[in-house]
Amino acid sequence: MTLDFAGDERLQTAFADAWSRKADFEEGAAYMRGRFVPLSEATIPITDWAYRRSDVVYDVASVWEGSFFRLDDHIARFRRSMTRWRLDPPESDAQIHDIALAVVALSGLKAAYVGMDCLRGKAPRGVPSHPANAQNYLAVFARGFAWIMPPDLQERGARMMIAKTRRIAPEAVDPTAKNFHWGDMTQALFEAEDQGLDGAILLDGDGYVTEGPGYNVFAVLAGTVVTPDRGALEGMTRQSVLELCAMLNIPIEVRPISVQELEHCDEIFMTTTAGGVMPASELDGRALASTIGRQLRHRYWAEREAGWLGTPVDYEMSCDGGID
Template identity: 25%
Template sequence: MATSYINGKYLPLSRSKISITDRGFQFSDGIYEVIGVRDKKLIDIDLHLKRLKRSLKQISIKLPISLDQILKISKKIQKKDNLVNGIIYIQITRGNQIPRDHKYLSGLKPNIVIYSIFKDLKKNDLLAKKGVKVITYPDIRWLRSDIKSISLLANVMAANKAKDKKCHEAILFDSKNNITEGNSSTIWVIKGKKCITHPLSYRILNGCTRMKLIKIIKNNNLIFEERVFTKDFLMKADEVFMTNATNFIMPIVKIDEKKIQNGKSGIKSIMLRKLYIEAI
């Protein structure tokens, strides 16, 4: 059974509880991180914790414990649950507040929740060989996508539209038909030797897999480029892939009704996935 940590206590996940006055429950007033675990290793954990700290600062939540303590708790849960492959989920909200009010009180004690999720991430190795299908979907999220907020309703809507179409992900586009990112991923295009993705901005989450992949690209005779690109440019790419904490690098072979790379996983995408996994 999965273990959870809530505000200093370790409990079975089935017995874990948070007050209904929690501002995360009432207002989505909180931040989260998802850390992949492969062969018992917590992937890119330092990058995730730095991003957690940044997001909390952006919404003025003061972390009540250190990042080192969060790391120790995460490792303890991984070891306690013997989590070989899966996820460590971290969520920090502003805390409980009575009475309910949009304006938060000073001095609230943040709620810290950390728990494990068993998931066979190695299944994605086989999936990557054949690639995945995705859809395109309007980007209707709030305008601070750089903050890893627990408010994910627009992402949920996009993800479930993709699910209805039997697709793996939804690629989001803005009012000018420019690609922003996926409903839970960074989107990349390969043109020749160039690996292209959207520049960092308030509309884009700085993905931890993205950060690590940039170094891999630069060290392997490929060119990293940040630029805004359209749906039309996306459809004409040599290769397309997505990145996130659980998919790593996942080749995309069909977007809506358009096949990419003749419907086969691209050679460079597969190579980058292999290099990323070797770097874990």
């Protein structure tokens, strides 16, 4: 198999060139502005609005045992985030698909964190300095799989708290477009750190559960799995858990969760690409059960390892794209 990049010869040649220097990519591989480079060489200008104004959207997919999970779903969500933010890079979804496979194949990583960012760039000299005039561009990279909460912590169960910091209002920054406006979530991470805890859950301005720094939140109330219907990213792992619950005949509800319900629920678990299903063992010092959380955690990894919604990476591809 060769990667076709939707027939783009420039990309085929760039990839073939990188493939001939494959040893350079062992620490990770990145794609930026038409080139494949070792991860350490993927840098952005300090004047880029992506950096100066957090004017960037992103997505994170993962590779486990050499196979992507829900790759096309991630790319579709990435495109929705870009559209919501009025970002439009030159690459098509089909090209992003092949670029994601290419960076993983180049790195050789069988377990990888694959980031996809669309950056605003800057308006070129001589035109009004407005984001509408910026040249948007794509960055895609693969590095070793990263755990938000490592497996031993997940086994023990995360000690969680309800953060005092409230989540940014969804009317101000739409949380369904995956973005880097992380000021609220970073403060929540410090609140948890100050108390020696593992993670935090943020409420919205009306006291309803939203999400946490890098994860969606679920509560179990009298045997029903409940997750918020608004104020949070529509996580791919969240979606997978809803599908696993349907497979396992576990009742689910997608609806607002009040702080009082969270304070009295039986179980809490969190979900993310960088960790899967992560059961909590306590909330603000109150012990929690983790029967359904553990069942979903095990089933999630078992299904992934069986190839559920997977796109295998070809690590040995023949690569002749335009180069002898």
